[in-house]
Amino acid sequence: MSDNRFKIVFDGALLPGVESTTAKLNLAELFKSDVEAIEKLFTGRPVALKRDLSRPDAETYLTALKNAGVDARIEAEQPVAFSLAETHETSSPGSDFSRSEASPYAPPRAAVGDDLPEFATLKVFTINGRIGRLRYLAWTLALTVAMLVAAGIISTVGFAVATASPTIAIILGSLLGFALFVGLVVVSVQIGVQRLHDLGWSGWLYLLNLVPLVNSVFPILLLVLPGNAGANQYGAPPPPNSTAVKILASLWLAFIPLMLIIGLTLGMNGYLDQLEANMDSSYESSSITSDEDVDQSVIVDEAAAQSADDTAEPVDSPEQ
Template identity: 85%
Template sequence: MSDNRFKIVFDGALLPGVESTTAKLNLAELFKSDVQAIEKLFTGRPVALKRDLSHSDAETYLIALKNAGVDARIEPEQPVAFSLAEAHETDSGGSDFSRPAASPYAPPRAAVGEHTAEFTTLKVFTIHGRIGRLRYLAWTLVLTLALLVAGGIISTASFAVATASPTAGTILGVLLGLALFVALVWVSVQIGVQRLHDLGWSGWLYFLNLVPVVNSIFPLLLLVLPGNTGANQYGPPPPRNSTAVKVLATLWLAFIPVMLAIVVTLGMNGYLNQLEANMDSSYESSSITSDDATDQSVTVDEEEAAQSADDTAEPVDSPEQ
């Protein structure tokens, strides 16, 4: 074996701030193995995770282990002489990773970096996998636009049917609106659960959106908190954000204050219209009251004038007198 070959050695050490459980889960994902088998690596003895590597390949494997939270190191390969019996025992032990290896340098069942996805596969219509913050924003914008378009189509179709039969138009609008609502909720739950997985949280926490007061804060956490940089118990990290994702996320962030401004403007207009209507009704009431008072005063004056005329009238002598 030449002197320019290297190996990756691990003796159970972890990077600062990384919990043992998290590191074991990350290694299980890298090795495509279970946590019980990964426990065999944490004995404190040095284990060669990968052998006979060039320096560049060794650096690649080391970066993968660093992302998993493992403090591994690169060491040059040293010629080691094995007997035929020892080699046979090592090969047979290597086929079952759960069995203790005869040699402390026996490799694990799967080589690091081989058959391991660097990023998770994006699947929207599922509760499995992970999506990041920007991709979550982008999908929220897409769902909002789809809701507006589908709502317009449903309203147009219902109005067209209602011109011939109001009852049929109402029934059609209710059924299509209910189907649209169920589809929107279903997709929203799926992308929300994947966003929780990116944070390393359980998808069941999505039901916090049903709790009053909490549901006004919890969605903001999904937009603000960063996801795990490495693999977690829900899989590898999501792919890097494409240009389209960044553009859609930016448009959604710009769309939110516009929507708030529209809502505030409509609310102020409604308040001003209501205030104006109240003022008009008060003015009309006061006008009616003043008119009634004028009519009453005129009537009183006419009655007094008539009474005065009766009092001042001279009596007429009768013919007999």
């Protein structure tokens, strides 16, 4: 075997601050295996997790293992006492215990590690796995369209029922609206957590959307920050974006500025309408005040004339 081939060796050591249970669960997720098979790797004896690798591939596997909390190392390819496919001690050349039937005392084999997938399988309705930026945008657009369609159906049903019984329409609309809201929140959390996993972050950080001010910046980070190029503690990277994903993401990116323009236009129209209403109200108030002033002037003039007639002295006639 050539000297430029390498292997990943693990002897059960963990990185500082990483618990054994956490590391085992991370390895089980990374290798798509069960915890029982992973337990056999923590014997304290060297185990070859992956063999016959180039230097770049070995670095990629080592990074994924480091993210899982495992203190593995890269070594030049050479015979070792233990491998992932053969977890019993190698005996003398004269005795062949490589087969389990040859030695009834050999521990079970732990055939994990060699099957590390290049890309993970997409899982939509779960908090496990990873999704990239464009796929996050595409799924968000699909979720928004589905919500609008469902809201339209609920409104149509509500209006139809309202003609027969307004009370039943209110109750039915409230129940369906609440169910739609819960479904929207659940799916949003699932795709948000998968996006956080792609960044190598814990899904619990999604709760930052509930923090004031932070929730105005945090969603932008999910759209802007690139995910981990290789495998991390949450699994292998997501598969490449399909044409449909790219189209949906482009539509969503075009939809955001369109909604901003529509919002600004509606806001400006509302402001102008309010300003015009205030001006009309002020004009009517000034007109009413002017009319009242005129009426008061007429009343004052009439009162003055009446007072002058009452106080005028009578004039004697010529006959007197």
